[in-house]
Amino acid sequence: MEPIRDLARRLAAGETTALALAQGCLERILDPAGEGARAFTMIDPDRSFAQARLTDEARARGEALPMLAGIPVSIKALFDIEGKVTHAGSRVLAQAAPARSDAAPVARLRAAGMVVMGHTNMTEFAYSGLGMNPHYGTPGNPADRSRIPGGSSSGAAVSVADGMAAAGLGTDTGGSCRIPAAFCGLTGFKPTARRVAATGTYPLSQTLDSIGPIAKTVDCCALIDAALTGDDAYSTEQPELSGLRFGVLENYVTDDMTPEVSAAYAAALKRLEAAGVTLVSLKLPDLDRLPTLNARGGIVAAEALAVHKALLASQRDAYDPRVSVRILRGETQEPGELQALLAERAAMIARANQATATCAAVLMPTVPITAPRIADLDADEALYGQTNLLCLRNPTVANLLDRCAISLPLPVDGLPIGLSLMGETLQDRHLLALARAVEAALVR
Numbered sequence: 001m002e003p004i005r006d007l008a009r010r011l012a013a014g015e016t017t018a019l020a021l022a023q024g025c026l027e028r029i030l031d032p033a034g035e036g037a038r039a040f041t042m043i044d045p046d047r048s049f050a051q052a053r054l055t056d057e058a059r060a061r062g063e064a065l066p067m068l069a070g071i072p073v074s075i076k077a078l079f080d081i082e083g084k085v086t087h088a089g090s091r092v093l094a095q096a097a098p099a100r101s102d103a104a105p106v107a108r109l110r111a112a113g114m115v116v117m118g119h120t121n122m123t124e125f126a127y128s129g130l131g132m133n134p135h136y137g138t139p140g141n142p143a144d145r146s147r148i149p150g151g152s153s154s155g156a157a158v159s160v161a162d163g164m165a166a167a168g169l170g171t172d173t174g175g176s177c178r179i180p181a182a183f184c185g186l187t188g189f190k191p192t193a194r195r196v197a198a199t200g201t202y203p204l205s206q207t208l209d210s211i212g213p214i215a216k217t218v219d220c221c222a223l224i225d226a227a228l229t230g231d232d233a234y235s236t237e238q239p240e241l242s243g244l245r246f247g248v249l250e251n252y253v254t255d256d257m258t259p260e261v262s263a264a265y266a267a268a269l270k271r272l273e274a275a276g277v278t279l280v281s282l283k284l285p286d287l288d289r290l291p292t293l294n295a296r297g298g299i300v301a302a303e304a305l306a307v308h309k310a311l312l313a314s315q316r317d318a319y320d321p322r323v324s325v326r327i328l329r330g331e332t333q334e335p336g337e338l339q340a341l342l343a344e345r346a347a348m349i350a351r352a353n354q355a356t357a358t359c360a361a362v363l364m365p366t367v368p369i370t371a372p373r374i375a376d377l378d379a380d381e382a383l384y385g386q387t388n389l390l391c392l393r394n395p396t397v398a399n400l401l402d403r404c405a406i407s408l409p410l411p412v413d414g415l416p417i418g419l420s421l422m423g424e425t426l427q428d429r430h431l432l433a434l435a436r437a438v439e440a441a442l443v444r
Contacts, residue, residue: 001163004220018052018070025072038137039155043118051115069113074165077119079103080200088202089122103200112227120155124320126204129179129391147371150180157184167215173208175395178407182366182418188214188407189221196228205303208399218435237433242276247359252287253394257368264410264417275441286348297329302338305330366407366418404428406435
């Protein structure tokens with residue numbers, strides 16, 4: 001499917017209709033040879049088509065419509081959709097009462113005219129970066145169906161890569177938009193967490209949860225972000241890269257890179273230098289302490305345990321054991337540990353802000369490896385755990401530091417690889433503008 005702005009132009013010009021776009025998406029979702037049955041856990045064609053028809057009728061009457069009117073979007077299964085069960089990728093909540101109203105982010109997208117195609121699959125309760133789900137299946141990576149799509153917003157990424165939606169609404173607590181974007185050759189944006197209201201969203205970590213899009217391009221993500229935040233301005237700002245200083249993070253995030261990722265990352269840095277960017281070495285020593293600080297699950301395990309304690313007491317056997325074991329690590333924490341971790345996070349944020357003050361953005365590989373095979377991870381629990389931590393390691397930096405970040409696909413011949421740009425807190429629009437310029441430089 002084309003980028004959102006191109007679809008919007010075609011809709012405005014009468015070259016296609018919202019109903020035709022929605023019907024095309026549904027055909028791909030229902031294709032028995034495709035990944036729709038694993039990428040989506042709920043579809044509601046009657047409502048999707050009704051939304052699309054209303055948009056087409058309004059356009060035919062000559063009404064002024066938002067740019068996103070008629071654009072199909074998928075919704076991660078932890079967002080409330082009115083009248084549907086929000087199961088968050090679990091069997092535990094599969095019989096819960098249907099949602100009484102749309103989650104705030106879903107309502108924002110509907111208000112912008114987007115056509116909701118349904119709920120997408122995800123790692124159970126969003127607690128893994130791999131995208132595997134034993135309850136609803138694991139959607140195959142579009143580059144190689146035997147490989148993981150990345151998570152936790154697995155279905156969101158596959159829905160976009162396979163043309164089942166123009167964008168996917170996801171969440172990102174430690175990389176859950178950016179990891180699947182990197183593995184699936186897409187763009188994933190994590191906003192500064194507080195910018196997007198989370199009402200009606202099933203939480204993982206109230207401190208670190210962020211809500212953002214996965215889409216084809218930076219511009220697509222910027223358009224969705226504007227709708228999610230209520231920003232009326234669809235900016236197309238793209239600054240000159242020449243003369244900008246980008247920090248290249250050289251500790252913590254560059255360990256254990258595979259040769260393919262290392263080569264693609266090095267080539268991307270050379271392209272940016274050729275575009276006039278000044279690359280400066282950057283180290284954030286606090287990051288090297290994270291394995292020790294998170295030894296008992298860190299902030300996420302503590303906050304997830306508070307959400308799941310009662311459910312685990314009554315239905316633990318219904319959980320994916322690879323998820324429940326991570327949540328239950330919160331029980332091993334000492335009294336006051338969460339408060340100490342939050343205080344340490346605040347101090348780390350202050351030190352990082354000082355260290356990056358002269359940098360327009362901070363660069364790192366989104367994930368240090370390419371997507372591994374589903375069968376290998378299913379067969380080896382230790383490998384699953386190690387790989388999950390490795391996938392989450394780099395993107396978690398932005399969540400920890402309360403920053404915005406975006407993953408861009410790198411030009412490669414083999415499996416997709418992502419480049420991450422991390423911006424300053426609440427400087428999201430500036431980061432998106434920079435990312436447009438970097439995106440252009442990478443494909444020249």
